Amino acid sequence: MGADTFLPEINGAAIFAARLAAGLVQRGHDVHVVAPAASRKHGTWTETIEGEPMTVHRLYSWRWYPHPWLRFAIPWRIEQNSARILDEVKPDVVHFQSHIITGRGLSNQAQKRGIRIIGTNHFMPENMLDHTLFPQFIRPWATGLAWKAAARSFGRAEAVTTPTRKAAEFLENATHLKGVIAISCGIEMSNYTPSFEPRTENLILFVGRITGEKQLDKLVRAFARLDKSLDARLELVGGGDQEHQLRSLANQLGVGDRVTITGYVEVEYLRHALTRATVFAMPSIAELQSIATMEAMASGLPVVAANAMALPHLVHDGDNGFLFEPGNVDDLAERLTEVLTLPEDELQKLKQSSMKIVEAHDIQRTLDTFEDLYRGVLVTEDSVIERPLGKRARLRAALRAVAGGKREE
Template sequence: MKIVMMTDSYFPTRDGVVTSLTITKGALEAAGHEVVVAAPDPGESGRLPGVVYFPAAEFRSYPGYYLPLFRSNKMQVIGSLDADVIHIHGIALMAVKALLCARELGIPSVATFHTMVEDTMEYYSPIKMPRELAGRLVWTYLRNFLKRPDAIIAPTQSTADELLAKGARPREVRIIPTGIDTSRFRTGEDGTAIRGRHGLEGKNVLIHVGRISYEKDIGVIVDALAHLPEDTVLLMAGKGPAEESIRALAAEKGVGSRVFFAGFVPDGELVSYYAAADVAVSASRFETQGLSVLEAMAMGLPVVCTAHRAFADFVKDGENGFLFDGGGTECAAAVRRALASGEGIRRNARRTAESFSIEVSAAKHIDVYEFAIRSKMERKEARGRCRSSKRS
């Protein structure tokens, strides 16, 4: 099968959408399918071979992201690829262009719903407006968008439930978590070198992996650190627009010397960073997947997460991780439980992660692609029969 993945974000940008797309692309290719990526053009220095780039301008409100604002011949380029299906990653301008390509070229389309955009509007919208109004506008748009692809993929049941509760009425919804490569995230890895690099010897290390952005509520973790012993530190593996804000908050809370910023961590070092940690933590209420938490669980790390959205789907408090609902005080209490936890938590965490196999995810993607192809064909045949009956 030949799949064109059209995405709002791609390398050199690093975010959950890019991670999910890359994992899914690799799994599909390993299963013998062909995948072509189409993305906004980040400029010559950021281009990768084999990618179809749409002319774009940088999104000033969100550095590192690009908007395909310009007219081009890229629809013809997509048509020349002779794709079996278009897989849409995102809901912004590239997603709209993907829907137009699918409609004009007669190609079935599937969209993965990655991001609860409503939660990001107050930080990144170029037009400032009350949160409630922004939410209404976003969901008006999303309800219209989500009914157009032949199928919608939700990474978790809670995401699917939220879409339906907000009034979205997709033609088909499938629950397909992004798979993770548990053979890569091994429990026997050594994090000694990473601890030495950052001066973390003898410390209880909390790790946060991912983009440092406002909607991730990282400030809750910084606040929690102020309620924990001096030998407990936070290692931030990632970068993003909220970094200076987090540095300032850490200084204000008196824990500036206990927060370590590693910057962007290459994939080849990520496993060692997890191995250097004692607990993985996320305070985000925004996640539709929580891939970094699943990676940590695959490493056998105790995890501490908010009891919201994706995390509540696969983290069971006191069984394979620890959940909290509230602010820094509640987060700190969950961290204490995680630091005191035994081998059973680690074993159960690893077992949970193993259920998110990349092979199973790839097979489910092929199944939904085949459904989309059949569904589009059936609708086309039904329209043909309707026209024939009207003529007769």
């Protein structure tokens, strides 16, 4: 498995790659991950990822200083490194999570050796260009070059996937590839704990990177426009380059005492925050799926999200939350107010609906589908959608439904 970003880095692509790799190890597969070194130390060793041991080949990397933490493998060494690792490991399949550097080298060298190749795209230009020094007038040209590079790497793959149908259409239009399959990143629902106790506070929660493309300034401004009688609080769980700016903005708007920005936190804190929140807010306009939103839904939270990219696939307006016009602060404030003023029984319906919708994204289904792709089984989007949940996933869903009913009573 090749990844340009991998744990300990925290972002959707890194988390998906880690959970997929760990799930495959649990199923008895021998998984090797090729990723940039997280520090100057590089080489091959065993790492415990998501509780599972696997071999990780950490490539010599440099820091990308326009970004707060990103490191990248050296582009002119990637072909040599990929050839060496593939010849040592002799894998049955190569699955790359990004075409930018690691995926380019692995896919090119795997093709030369006749190894089955699967490619998954998590890339959005908006998520990268904010962390470059490119002036605005150059960005369309840079975006075009990036998609041409993507077309070359993904063109070597026997199957190309991306997390949602919207993201698949976006990739097809940008690269002229055909037949991109939408496969959810998936989450382990049993890791999250919904609460059906009557709410005791109005807590608005965001979880994710505190960066420009998430449009968190819009969320802070919308929060400042809420009626003070709601006695609401806003908690942004995560870290990034916008922490200082958002704290300053909250103070300027007079809500600094009710806005918390945690910085990077442990998983236990994150899951507890999802349990105690009232509503989850996702203002980003560049989400190919949003694992954070799925985690919130698995925690039984209604969601207020931008009506952009893949978020409408998760947030069904009026069913498990509300969509707002992207970038519209007043609309966001109105939708948050709508959730925070709902009668308790209506709020409980949104919570139950979130849990029901996210059941289709159980990671066991995702693992089943990728195993089929690795074995060369023909996978269509209809077969992914119609694939039944495994026994363990069905049992967990039933137990959660029973627990939810008891808590409501």
